[in-house]
Amino acid sequence: MHCPVCGGDCVTDARTILAELPGRFAPCPDCMGLVYDKSSPPPDIDTAEPCPSCGKRFIDEVFADIYRVMAAEGDLAGTEPLAAAGTPLVHPGFAMRSAPYLPPRSLVLLSRSVGERAAARLVDEVPEVRGVVRTGAGRPGIGDTGAEPQAYTLLAGCDVRADVFPTRAGSVVVYKQQSVLHIEFSRGQNEKILSLEREIDRHRPETFVDACSGAGTLGLAAARAGVPRVIANDAWYAAAFWTACNIGVNREFLGIEEVAMHASYDDLRRRPIARDPVMVATAAGTQEIEVYQGDLRLLFAVLPPEIDLSALDLFEKNDGRKVEEITGAWRARVGGAIFIP
Known part of the structure; x- marks a missing residue:
């Protein structure tokens, strides 16, 4: 690439x-x-x-x-x-x-x-x-x-580099530009991936949403686990772009045949923070993956009606009031099971 x-x-x-x-x-x-x-x-x-x-x-x-x-x-x-x-x-x-x-x-x-x-x-x-x-x-x-x-x-x-994260179904490779995305280094077991795998075992989702995707690790892990439809989203341009890029990087291990980019890196960089969700990429095959850039609180407008499982990997997990506000709004507008990795 x-x-x-x-x-x-x-x-x-x-x-x-x-x-x-x-x-x-x-x-x-x-x-x-x-x-x-x-x-x-x-x-x-x-x-x-x-x-x-x-x-x-x-x-x-x-x-x-x-x-x-x-x-x-x-x-x-x-x-x-x-x-x-x-x-x-x-x-x-x-x-x-x-x-x-x-x-x-x-x-x-x-x-x-x-x-x-x-x-x-x-x-x-x-x-x-x-x-x-x-x-x-x-x-x-x-x-x-x-x-x-x-x-x-x-x-x-x-400063583009990759990390390799093991999952039960096989490893995923996650590229990122290190100056604009936070460090997420693998040390053998990734607690967020383990949390996702437990939730997948519990709920057997047909559709999974990673509402704060970062560079796409959880969405890729869900797709690697065989979830039929994965939707990833992040308001930060670099996160949305590298999530889309990483679908293509890992496509051989996923049930997808082609990845279509609907926005370039330069397009996204011109609008670094998005509120209204914009589609960045789609991938189709035996599995479907969609990537959006937008505010997770507005993502419900583009989501399908049946969402089985969602991950809300919020930056401010220590702000209990804000977490409850966001998760409460998500339950009301989207539904399904929610977990915070």
Whole structure:
């Protein structure tokens, strides 16, 4: 797929991603790497070059290079611990038993400290770095349609990456642009997916609605479980777009034959927050999937009359009054079983 961020071939199908997982971050017999103390600055020694046999390098060596570039550009004083350089997000992300050896262009760096000059150097000089994102307060996305959206800043490279989430029916691959969508990293068992699978067992739904879809993880898991009709929605443009994209990424594992996009990335970006639901994509086959961008409180206007199960994965779960208000309105207008993952 043509990447909407960098124009490259960053997005590949799920089968290809899953086939590469077993050896993706494993060292070859010739790989060597030092383990660094993350609570101290890196020692004053030369870092190892990528392995001449497989091209991979141990993550601590890569992070030492990142740290030194940031220190050289004045983003770090050189006295901070190695961990102060930022947060590494590997591509693809999945539960690993040991620290990874990174192939080229497999790491997106999230950092509060990094500047533009260092970011450009990191993408040019550190072969493992895929993209560099400067973080800020809060997390990317929106809490409500009336709230100010939050986003981080992509400084260099491309920040499109994937996470792999296991389900009982098989894994799903979820791509996202990391500067505009929050981190949702798999650590073996995803509690939201487990919650969804319990609800599917309980209700055996013909139709499932994920009203706050994010990048589409729950909708994909429901489709992977065989739910005949899945409807996903999010008011944030990036969430709606990547949900639609991820249907195509995983289509081989779903009962769909074609995916039709009804809005482009640029179309959605021009209206980052939507209230009235707009159809973004449809997928048809033995299963049906629809993706909307809109306020979940107005989604009832485009939903079919029989909804068996809905997930309301609200940002503000700790606001009891708001949760009760939204779930109460959903029961009255949509009906069916509701759960909050």
